[in-house]
Amino acid sequence: MNDLELRLKGKVPGPDTGIEVRKSVCAICDPGTQCGLDLYVKDGEIIKVAGTKEAPHSHGTLCSKGAAMRQYVYSPDRVMTPLRRTGARGSGEFVPISWDEALDEIAMRLNAIKDEFGAESVMFYSGYAKWARAYLMRFALDFGSPNYLTESSTCATAMIMAQQLTYGMPAAADLKNTECVIFWSHNPSATKGLNLASINARIEAGCKVVVVDPRVTDIAQRADVFLQIRPGTDGALALAFGNVIVGEGLYDKEFVESWTRGFDEYRRLVEGMSPEKAAGICGVSASDIRAAARLYATSKPACIHFSAAPVVHHTNGVQNYRAVFCLIGLTGNIDIAGGNRMNPPSLVHQPGGFPTREREFTGAGRLADLPERIGSARFPVWARLSNEAQACDIPRQIETGSPYPLKALFALGLNHRMWPASQKFIEQVCKLDFIVDVDLFLTDSARYADIVLPACSSAERREIRCWPMGYVQFTQPAIEPVGESRSDVDILSDLSARLGLGDELLEAGIEACVEWMLEPSGLTVAELDKHPEGMWVPGAKPPAERKYLSGGFKTPSGKVEFVSSVLEEIGGAAVGAAGAPATGDAAAGDAVASAGAAGRAGYEPLPSYREPQMSPVSCPEMAKEYPLVLGLGARLPMFQHSRTFRLPWTRALSPDPHADVHPRDAAAAGIADGEWMRVVTPAGAVTVRAHVTLVTREGDVHLYHDWPQANANDLLDGDYLDPISGFPGYRSSLCRIEPADVRGEGACHD
Amino acid sequence: MTSKTLSFDAGKCVGCYACAVACMDQNDIDATAGQQMYRQVMHYENARAGEVRVTHVSLACMHCDAAECLDACPSGALRRDAGSDAVVVRRELCIGCHACAMACPFGVPRFGRDGTMQKCDACYARTRFGLAPACVDICPTGALSYDDVNAAMAGKQARFGKSFAR
Numbered sequence: 001m002n003d004l005e006l007r008l009k010g011k012v013p014g015p016d017t018g019i020e021v022r023k024s025v026c027a028i029c030d031p032g033t034q035c036g037l038d039l040y041v042k043d044g045e046i047i048k049v050a051g052t053k054e055a056p057h058s059h060g061t062l063c064s065k066g067a068a069m070r071q072y073v074y075s076p077d078r079v080m081t082p083l084r085r086t087g088a089r090g091s092g093e094f095v096p097i098s099w100d101e102a103l104d105e106i107a108m109r110l111n112a113i114k115d116e117f118g119a120e121s122v123m124f125y126s127g128y129a130k131w132a133r134a135y136l137m138r139f140a141l142d143f144g145s146p147n148y149l150t151e152s153s154t155c156a157t158a159m160i161m162a163q164q165l166t167y168g169m170p171a172a173a174d175l176k177n178t179e180c181v182i183f184w185s186h187n188p189s190a191t192k193g194l195n196l197a198s199i200n201a202r203i204e205a206g207c208k209v210v211v212v213d214p215r216v217t218d219i220a221q222r223a224d225v226f227l228q229i230r231p232g233t234d235g236a237l238a239l240a241f242g243n244v245i246v247g248e249g250l251y252d253k254e255f256v257e258s259w260t261r262g263f264d265e266y267r268r269l270v271e272g273m274s275p276e277k278a279a280g281i282c283g284v285s286a287s288d289i290r291a292a293a294r295l296y297a298t299s300k301p302a303c304i305h306f307s308a309a310p311v312v313h314h315t316n317g318v319q320n321y322r323a324v325f326c327l328i329g330l331t332g333n334i335d336i337a338g339g340n341r342m343n344p345p346s347l348v349h350q351p352g353g354f355p356t357r358e359r360e361f362t363g364a365g366r367l368a369d370l371p372e373r374i375g376s377a378r379f380p381v382w383a384r385l386s387n388e389a390q391a392c393d394i395p396r397q398i399e400t401g402s403p404y405p406l407k408a409l410f411a412l413g414l415n416h417r418m419w420p421a422s423q424k425f426i427e428q429v430c431k432l433d434f435i436v437d438v439d440l441f442l443t444d445s446a447r448y449a450d451i452v453l454p455a456c457s458s459a460e461r462r463e464i465r466c467w468p469m470g471y472v473q474f475t476q477p478a479i480e481p482v483g484e485s486r487s488d489v490d491i492l493s494d495l496s497a498r499l500g501l502g503d504e505l506l507e508a509g510i511e512a513c514v515e516w517m518l519e520p521s522g523l524t525v526a527e528l529d530k531h532p533e534g535m536w537v538p539g540a541k542p543p544a545e546r547k548y549l550s551g552g553f554k555t556p557s558g559k560v561e562f563v564s565s566v567l568e569e570i571g572g573a574a575v576g577a578a579g580a581p582a583t584g585d586a587a588a589g590d591a592v593a594s595a596g597a598a599g600r601a602g603y604e605p606l607p608s609y610r611e612p613q614m615s616p617v618s619c620p621e622m623a624k625e626y627p628l629v630l631g632l633g634a635r636l637p638m639f640q641h642s643r644t645f646r647l648p649w650t651r652a653l654s655p656d657p658h659a660d661v662h663p664r665d666a667a668a669a670g671i672a673d674g675e676w677m678r679v680v681t682p683a684g685a686v687t688v689r690a691h692v693t694l695v696t697r698e699g700d701v702h703l704y705h706d707w708p709q710a711n712a713n714d715l716l717d718g719d720y721l722d723p724i725s726g727f728p729g730y731r732s733s734l735c736r737i738e739p740a741d742v743r744g745e746g747a748c749h750d
Numbered sequence: 751m752t753s754k755t756l757s758f759d760a761g762k763c764v765g766c767y768a769c770a771v772a773c774m775d776q777n778d779i780d781a782t783a784g785q786q787m788y789r790q791v792m793h794y795e796n797a798r799a800g801e802v803r804v805t806h807v808s809l810a811c812m813h814c815d816a817a818e819c820l821d822a823c824p825s826g827a828l829r830r831d832a833g834s835d836a837v838v839v840r841r842e843l844c845i846g847c848h849a850c851a852m853a854c855p856f857g858v859p860r861f862g863r864d865g866t867m868q869k870c871d872a873c874y875a876r877t878r879f880g881l882a883p884a885c886v887d888i889c890p891t892g893a894l895s896y897d898d899v900n901a902a903m904a905g906k907q908a909r910f911g912k913s914f915a916r
Binding site: 006011051637649693695 | 767768771774779781802803806878879881888890
């Protein structure tokens with residue numbers, strides 16, 4: 001091999017090899033990561049992917065998903081042209097049509113539906129990716145519909161709500177400066193793995209670690225105290241932490257006195273949850289609870305690293321996380337270096353150290369003049385705290401037409417398997433008059449659309465991203481779009497004009513929109529275009545500490561609310577009117593905490609603990625037939641929902657759907673590692689391979705989700721929801737396992 | 751032996767598979783056609799005194815100094831790359847006899863549909879030009895490194911030493 005041949009084999013960039021490195025970002029998992037991509041391009045085609053060394057978050061590394069970006073871009077499943085459905089919905093029979101034909105037809109149909117049924121009968125939905133959401137919300141409101149919704153109806157929003165109710169806005173763990181961190185159901189090895197280097201550095205420097213998780217994750221093995229709790233009992237554990245911290249006088253008395261609401265009621269609540277009582281509920285030892293609570297309360301500063309969904313994927317999820325977040329106020333670790341800090345987002349949910357007009361760009365202020373959003377009546381706390389409609393209520397409203405009929409869905413990335421009772425969800429969606437899906441791939445959900453529009457990947461489009469350390473990047477397309485695909489924002493921009501919405505800014509395209517949003521920052525598109533690899537934001541600075549000192553917290557009382565004003569108002573319950581609120585009596589097996597006074601069930605102003613609606617404790621009769629706790633949604637490192645299932649490289653690492661089972665449960669059911677088994681619930685059954693593992697608690701089954709041939713989310717009822725957030729109780733229900741005869745490809749639904 | 755070598759530190763590995771996919775991308779592995787990966791990631795569980803421990807291991811060719819496979823290969827398909835000291839296979843010379851597979855103590859050699867042996871070549875076509883192997887480049891935790899072997903060991907030893915610190 002001569003030198004050039006060798007360099008070509010090595011994919012070494014240079015003029016001789018004709019290989020050029022172009023900068024982009026990975027948006028496969030998103031946001032909060034968006035790692036820098038070095039795309040090695042030869043003759044207009046990506047031939048290799050690496051991480052961008054200068055990217056301040058990812059430092060030149062990637063995870064297994066991002067490493068497979070080339071197969072993501074060039075998947076044979078990419079939609080190459082706009083498509084019009086010719087067969088039955090779901091049949092996958094389409095004919096290619098031109099962009100003009102597709103967009104004109106969409107504009108004509110949507111305007112006709114608006115004229116006949118009102119703009120609110122059209123839903124505007126965003127799944128993944130999340131980058132175009134501000135544009136879609138603006139587009140929906142331009143159209144006149146309040147029904148902008150996203151997959152965040154089962155993702156981060158409920159976690160954010162729990163923080164809003166408690167201290168007004170999210171406050172992220174400041175790992176870099178902390179002395180003690182509680183990873184409360186966060187598994188950095190499977191998600192956000194690129195944070196591991198900095199986590200490891202802090203641990204090596206002596207930072208104490210507490211981990212709360214039903215599974216023995218990698219980080220749990222490095223913890224000073226690991227609390228392997230029964231799924232859905234986070235609230236009881238957090239109240240017991242409060243019991244120790246208050247009882248031993250370890251709380252921040254000055255902060256609590258000046259800056260909290262309802263401490264006396266909270267004190268009475270936690271007095272009812274001794275570590276011994278919580279130990280019985282959670283399945284951990286009282287001494288470990290004490291040790292963890294003391295470690296968190298006596299380390300200064302200390303932070304809680306939460307995660308988007310696991311804790312709020314319970315029917316008691318918001319209250320459970322509220323109980324956790326109360327600890328941050330109790331110990332005075334709110335908005336200080338090394339604690340949990342408030343850092344308002346700049347763009348796409350991420351702080352970048354600079355102000356923008358993204359929120360103004362969405363036009364959310366217009367919502368007040370529009371009809372109520374989907375889910376508003378059923379989930380009034382959601383409606384109060386979020387600008388989105390609650391997508392979990394879509395099937396009900398389609399079916400009942402109440403409070404008004406829904407007729408059309410325009411989606412950027414639709415995946416019906418994200419939703420509980422997915423099959424029923426898509427059956428209801430099929431009753432709509434008109435469905436558009438914009439997607440990279442002809443997914444199983446796209447097959448139900450009347451028109452499918454081909455979207456670009458992040459490698460083929462421009463998008464702006466920022467990072468908390470004060471870094472910003474407005475990417476350039478690294479390659480020409482695959483097929484006739486277009487950027488989501490281009491599509492919205494073009495369609496806006498054809499609909500006659502009169503939005504000159506959106507019609508002017510992404511550069512104009514970005515320039516408008518960036519106005520308060522002093523950044524310009526011209527400056528960003530000089531740095532396609534991204535740039536440090538001039539003058540970006542970390543947020544000030546203790547911002548509450550001027551202006552208070554963004555809660556109705558301006559304080560950290562142990563007793564939530566919003567829940568008090570909406571739930572209509574008087575706190576403590578009939579003595580201390582119950583904290584969930586495990587022995588009684590009663591799912592309903594008595595709130596002290598009559599109020600809307602589940603809306604207790606204090607973060608009272610209730611059992612998950614389905615647990616061995618709340619449903620002892622059902623548990624005789626379904627003795628195991630079923631958790632849906634644990635993650636594997638090579639998959640982000642279904643987004644990399646179709647890539648041969650990632651799929652080769654984990655080819656079959658499976659569930660984690662403890663060796664004793666597997667043995668009791670007569671199932672060996674790797675064998676096929678049925679996971680059965682009252683709602684259905686799936687057949688998957690058993691992964692027999694000590695990582696899982698005895699008594700729990702963790703079923704990996706989104707598999708077409710074994711859809712975990714069809715094992716739940718569509719109404720199995722947290723009454724505050726409308727979030728599905730994915731992480732705790734009941735099941736049994738049994739050996740299955742099925743071999744190989746035959747695994748399927750009942 | 752030249753100075754640099756691939757090293758793996760199980761204490762840092764979290765089993766994320768980034769190395770395995772980066773390797774497939776670098777080497778254009780056709781997984782759909784069943785082509786074998788050059789780098790394998792494995793997980794082992796243990797429970798001692800009630801504490802569960804999971805160890806992740808990422809392995810490919812060791813590129814041994816005294817490579818048994820090199821001595822075993824009758825067709826000259828295996829050779830030592832002069833520029834990097836990697837043990838590399840020339841598939842066009844491989845006769846598919848599996849002698850290397852019998853000789854290798856680590857279970858590294860794999861065979862494609864054409865019967866020829868294939869394995870990690872330590873990205874010698876990159877390291878020659880000052881670039882790190884693809885797996886090392888991408889590793890988020892630094893578990894994989896390409897460094898002077900003694901420097902790599904010194905780093906590992908220092909971390910072990912620190913574990914005694916009170």
